[in-house]
Amino acid sequence: MNIFKSLAIITAIAALSGCAHQIQLNPNTDSFVSSDKIINTTVGYHISDEDRKKIVTTDGGGGDDVSYSPYKDTESILFTVLSNKFEDVYLVKNLDDNAFIKENEIKLIFIPEIITQSSSSSAFTWPPTKFVIDLTVKAVNSSGDLVWEKQIIKTGEAEYDEFKEDFSLSARRAAEQVFLELAKDIEQEVSLLN
């Protein structure tokens, strides 16, 4: 009977696994508040079309994978962080579009680079229990010169009792921490950006 049970479990897991489950990185925004001292400057951010379309697949639990769009999922929170500190924020589609940058008086352009990893300590549930985001943000001035660069690495964790309500929880927690840190760094080092 034990052999039958084991076979049944393996068959069931195989039937339910082997696929990539969709999760999202967009975090809870309650902790993201507007700065007391908004800088009267217009800034931009650049995410290439290729990055925005990028779908990344990393490990989940039980032999399954999870897939997500790191740039698309975090574009809104990057925009929020910048809008909370600067007067106006534009998407700069093309870094070589000097006419657009000049016309909108964009002083700085923030460019994110995101690397992710995920894993799970569970053999039976697919949502990741651990999610790591390695975010590097570069800021260039209107001439294209690098004026600021920051790397932030944060880990989000979630156990079954927590993620049963939100399968993306570990990823959202990682994103929340990484972008809160970015907001803090911009707040503290804004003089370097001017």
Add this chain to the structure above:
Amino acid sequence: MIKIMKITIVALSLLLTACSMQAPPYEVSIKNVQNIKKAKVKQVKVGTITSNKQLDSISLRGSSMLSPVNKSYGAYLQKALEDELKLAKLLSPVSSTVITGEMLTNDIDVSGFSEGTGEASAKFVVTRDNKVIFDKTISAKHTFESSFIGAIAIPNAQASYVGLVQKLIENLFEDQVFISVLKG
């Protein structure tokens, strides 16, 4: 043997899906923020947007999805509207122009094996100095990729809720009457 397999599959399916889950946190639509900014309207206050108990639980193949904001989808829509207006720097807690509302429909249909659909509508009311200057029902529809497999279909449906609310606010911000009363 077959019975054990069936029981195991059902048990594992239950492990992988939950009795109740939360809708994802709202993700500000940059398009909506840019559109309302470009409209050059005056600052507004967002009042209460209500929803009834029936609308506050969305069924996704037997699992119920609740709002992460006070378990109310009206409160979810209210916060979404506040978040977008705040980023557009158009939210003022002291403005005499107030947007309130009531959700009328709110549902996601994930019974299809290849495509799911979401539908929501709300009655939005704008008052200025306690006088109603706008009263209209705005609706939105949204489609998303679905699957026969619940462990894929349910997370997809859950994730799609943000897009549905973004679309509802987009339709409100594109309503020319709404824009004109906010300019006045």
